[in-house]
Amino acid sequence: MSTPSQEDYLEAIWVLTDEKGYARVTDLADRLQISPASASKMVRRLHEAGLLTYERYRGFSFTPRGRKTGRLLYARHQILERFLTHLAIGSAQDIHRIVEGIEHHFDVMRVDQIERLVVYIDHHPNWWAQFLDDDGSVSQPPIGKST
Known part of the structure; x- marks a missing residue:
């Protein structure tokens, strides 16, 4: 499963996408009160773990597995x-x-x-x-x- 930090990110992404229909790195950084660089680094890790799809400068979204995990968290x-x-x-x-x-x-x-x-x-x-x-x-x- 995910680390506690990854879980916090996935939960925050779930809330942001539920509220706004999307989530950006800057939104995620603001919500978690961290730097955009830290948020971007974790988004890449979650992409590598198969929980998000991520394209540099284009944003990210949940994979089906990531969506299920975010919802459960x-x-x-x-x-x-x-x-x-x-x-x-x-x-x-x-x-x-x-x-x-x-x-x-x-x-x-x-x-x-x-x-x-x-x-x-x-x-x-x-x-x-x-x-x-x-x-x-x-x-x-x-x-x-x-x-």
Whole structure:
């Protein structure tokens, strides 16, 4: 599979192409807050890995494999953000930062169990409300006791 850095690029390219219909090296550099030279270098690497088609000075686009990978990476990110949002562990900005730190530890093909839980929570808000304390934090049994 891809490195965490490659995953970040593929996810960013997915978002850019979803929002604008295309992605350019300068757009990618702006989104990831890196230099255009660094973005260009990674685009070439992703091209060599068969995830992008790239022509110098003409731009790049996903290959079918790259499109599938980008979609899965973006979906993984969204699932983890939704899950942490349900846990109410911080602001949207905090949650995004946390997900950026942990998402690479989750195989994109294995987040389906977390997704199933998120969907269950979405469809059973009363069950989830019972799981949370009155103050919105996650219920935890006293140490040494189970509920």
